[in-house]
Amino acid sequence: MTLPTITQDRIDLSPGDELILRFRTWQDYENLLDRRQDKAGLRIRYNSVTQEIRIMSPLPGHGKDADMLADLVKAVLRHQGQDWEAFTPITLRRVNRQGVEPDYCFYIKNRERILGKERIDLENDPPPDLVIEIDLTSTTKVEDYQAIGIAEVWIYRRDRLLIYCFDGKQYQECQTSPHFPERDIKTLLPQYANRGWQVGSSVALREFEQFLSG
Template identity: 75%
Template sequence: MVLPTITEDTIDLSPGDELILRFRNWEDYENLLSRRQDKAGLRIRYNAATRELRIMSPLPKHGKNADILADLVKALLRYQRKDWEAYTPITLKRVSKQGIEPDYCFYIQNRERILGKEEIDLEVDPPPDLVIEIDLTSATKPEDYQAIAAPELWIYRRSQLHIYLFDGQQYQESQTSVQFPNLDLKTFIPEYVDRGWQIGSSIALREFEQFLFAINERPF
C-alpha cells in the first residue's frame, strides 16, 4: 500500500484516498492548489469554518458515475428545451471562506452571464444553478457548499439521489428539483445510472431519451 504523500514539490494519493489536514488557513489552500500542477484528478476542498483541507483522489467508478449523471442532466435540459453551460473540472471559491471542486456543474438560468469566461469569479459572477457531487470514498455535506450558495445541489450516494435547495442561509433536503420540478428524479436517475453500468453508458442514455420522449409524446 502506498501512503499519501505531500511535499514541497508533489502531492501523491492513490485512487480512493482522502487526506484531511486540520487547522489550515486560506493561504494553505491556495498553496496546495498551486502545487497540484498536473494532478488535475485530485480534488481539493477548504472550509474556513472547520479550518479543514481535504484532498481526494477519485476512483475510476467516480468519474463514470459523474459522466453518466451529467449526460442524464443534459438530456433533461434538451427535453425542456433549455440551453446550458457545463463545467468539469472547476474550482469554486469564496475568498477566505470556502473552496470546492464539484464533479459537474451547470449554468442554466445564469448561462448568459458567464458566456466567454475562462474562469468563474464568485465575487462578481453568479454560482452555478446546479452542482453535482458523486460520493464513493468520501462524503459531501450540504454545508460544504453553504458559502458558495449554489441554488441546487445534488449528491449521488449508494444509488440514491439526494436533492438540496439553498434557502438563502442553508441547504434543505427536497423531494423535488427546482430545475426539473415535474419529474420524479429520485426514482429514475438512480435507475438509469445503474443501467449505465449494466448495459453501457450510451445505451442507457438512449433508453433515457426514449423514456422522456414517451412521457411527453413529443420529440426533443
Template identity: 75%
Template sequence: MTLPTITQNIIDLAPGDELILRFRTWDDYENLLIRRQDNAGLKIKYNSATQEIRIMSPLPSHGKNADMLADLVKALLKNQGKDWEAFTPITLKRINQQGVEPDYCFYLQNRHLILGKERLDLEIDPPPDLVIEVDLTSTTKATDYQAIAPKELWIYRQSNLSIYQFDGQNYQESDISYHFPDFDVQGLIPHYIELGWQVGSSVAVREFETFLREARK
C-alpha cells in the first residue's frame, strides 16, 4: 500500500485516498494550493469552522460519474433552451472562511455577470447557480458550501441524488430542483448514470435527450 506523501514540493496521494489535516489555517490552505502545482487531479477543500483541510485523489469512476452528470444537466438546459457557463476544475474561495473544488459548477441566471472572465473572485463575483459534487471515497456535506453559497447544490452518492437549496442563511434539502422543477431529477439522473455504466456514457446521454424530446410532445 502506498502511503500519502506531503513534502515542501510534493503532494502525492493514491487514487481513492483522502487525507484530513486538522487545526489548520487559511494560510496553510493557500500554501497547499500553491504546492499542488500541476497535480490538478487532487481536490483540496478548507473549512474555517472545523479548521480542517481535506485532500482527496478521485478514482477514475468518480470522474466518469461527474462527467456524465454534467452532460445530463446540459441536456436538460438545452431542452429548456437555456444558456449556461460551466467550469471544471475550479477553486471557489471565500477568504478566511471556505475553499472548495466542486466537480462541476454552472452559472445560469448569473451567467451574464461572469462572461469573459478567466478567474472568478467570489468577493466580487456571484457564486454559481448550480454546483455538482460526486462522492465515492469522501463525503460532502451541504455545510461545506455554507460560505460559498451557491443557489443549489447536488450531491450524488451511491446512486442517490440529494438536492440542497440555499435560503440565504442555510441549506435546506429539497425533493425538487429550483432549476428544473418540471422534472424528477432525483429519479432521472441516477437512472441514466447507472445506464451509462451498462451501455456507455454517450449512449445513455442520447437516450436521455430522446426522453426529453418525447416529454415535450
C-alpha cells in the first residue's frame, strides 16, 4: 500500500485516497494548487471556516459517472432547446474563503456572460448555474459551495441523486431541479447512469434521448 506523499515538489495519492490537512491558510491552499503541476486528476478544496484542505484522487469509476451524468444533462438541455457552456476540470475560488473543484459544472442562464473565457474569475464572473459532484471516492459537503454561491448542486451518491438549491444563505435539499422542473431528474438520471454501466455509456445515452423524444 502506497502512502500519500506531499513534498515541496510533488503530491502523490493513489486512486481512491483522500487526505485532509487541518489548520491551513488560504496561502497553503494556493501553494498546493501550484505544486499539483501535471496531476490534473487530483481534486483540492479549501474551506476557511473549518481551515481544512481536502485532497482527493478519484477512482476510475468516478470519471465515468461524471461523464455519464453530464451527457444526460446535455441531452435534456438539447431537448429543451437550451444552450450551455460546460467546464471540467475547473477551480472555483472566493479568495480567502473557499476553493472547490467540482466534477462538472454548467453555465445555463449565465452562459452568455462567460462566452470565450478560458478561465473563470469569480471576482468578475458569475458562478456556474449547476454543479455535479460524484461521491464515489469521498463525501461532498454541500456547505463547501455556500461561499461560491452555486444556484444548484447535484451530489450523486450510491446510485442516488441529491439536489440542493441555494436560497442566498444556505442550501436546502429539493425534490425537483429548478433547471428541469418538468422532469423527474432524481429518478431518471440515476436510472440511465446505471444503465451506462450495464450496456455502455453511448447505448444508455441513445436510449435516454429516445425516451425524451418519445
